[in-house]
Amino acid sequence: MPHKLIALYQNGNYLVKLYSDGTKIKQTGADNFIAEFPDSIDLKITNYCDKNCPMCHEGSSTLGEHAQLDAEFLATLKRGTELAIGGGNPLSHPQLEQFLERMSAQGIICNLTVNEKHLLENKERISHLIRNKLIYGLGISMQSYNEQAVEFARCYPNTVLHLINGVFMDYDKIADKGLRILILGYKKFGRGNAYFSPEIENQIAITKKKLPSLFGKFRLISFDNLALEQLGIKELIGTKEYDNMYMGDDGEGSMYIDLVAESFARSSTSTKRYPLETEITKMFKKIQLIRG
Ligand code: SF4
Structure with a gap:
């Protein structure tokens, strides 16, 4: 069944098409x-x-x-913006x-990221949000294989499992189940800085080696920009395909806003x-204007 176009707009010199399954095309x-x-926008509340x-x-x-959720700039978000x-x-x-x-009344497309355990404690509530289109995409952060979270993801096609590079290692257990996964780079930031160890480094190297065998075993594999770098995706798939699929550097069409600290930046690690x-x-x- 073709996916429904839920947003179509011009942003600067490119056209954005966003489909109901979460696919975004920029032309x-x-x-x-x-x-x-x-x-x-990556929005911390x-x-x-x-x-x-x-x-x-x-x-x-x-x-x-x-955070207070009444910041003035929220009223200026453009229709079709993804949060x-x-x-x-x-x-x-x-x-x-x-x-x-x-946000929904303003035409903003909201996606929510929750931890696997919080998901299981709030299954009914989250199902209600999805059914009522208050959220379109659901990210489930999973640190190791969790059967119930995987089953939930299989029931809701717009769910993406968020897996931290070097932390999640159970790829074989979630393969061939029609799942969508997003591999996030390991962030040496906040508590992640002190937690980083030779073991994490080794697990990142194991994941990098294993990656080619995972292609074709998921409905979709995507990466954030940090994981693209940590896993050497450009070298793996070749420049042509990489350039075709790359969605841009942090800050090119995206940004991070921390409503708790009342601040904003290029990305959550800036x-x-x-x-x-x-x-x-x-x-x-x-x-x-300013990098970093
Ligand atoms: S990573 Fe941080 S925000 Fe996410 S579940 Fe763990 S403590 Fe909570």
């Missing part, structure tokens, strides 16, 4: 994609989390605070539903951060 007649505003994962690059804990809402545990934010309703402003286009221009 331009120019040599480079030049955006006017971010078509994808809380730093509260009770899981205390040792590699958490956000440094989230039960001492973490929830990847995360935390901390975004499900712990008391105004999550209210926020999703507001050390250079700026205080929130009132207009998304101006915020985006700022991160394009």
Whole structure:
């Protein structure tokens, strides 16, 4: 069945098409994609989390605070913009539903990323959000094989398993199940910096070696920019195919906004951060001017 087009818009010199299965296509007649505003934003809405994962690059804990979800720039987001809402545990934010309703009314496409254990504690609630189109995509962060989380992912086609390079090693257990996976680079940031070890390094090397055997065993394998680098994807698939599929550097059509710290940056690992402003286009221009 063909997937429904849920957003179609011009962003700078390129056209963006977003389909109901999460596929995003960017087209331009120019040599480079030049955006006017971010078509994808990584949005942190809380730093509260009770899981205390040792590699958490956000440094989230039960001492973490929830963000105010009424920042002025939110009203200036363009229709069709994708928000990847995360935390901390975004499900712990008391105004999550209210926020999703507001964004949805504005024509914003919301995706939510949750930890596998939080998913299982909130299955009904998440199913309700998906059924009511308050979220389109669901990211499930999985650290090791979790049968119930995998079953949930198989029931909802717009689910993507988020797997941290060097941490998740159970690829054989999730292969050949029609799943979509996103491999995230290991971030030496927050608690992830102290947790990094020769063992993690070795597991990254094992994953790199194993990767070619995984192609064809998933409905989709995707990578964030850090994982592309850590796993040498360009060398693996060749420059032509890589350039065809590459969605751009961090900050080219995407950005990170931390509503808890009331700051924004190119990506969640950028050390250079700026205080929130009132207009998304101006915020985006700022991160394009300065690297880091
Ligand atoms: S990695 Fe995710 S689940 Fe773990 S402590 Fe951090 S926010 Fe919580």
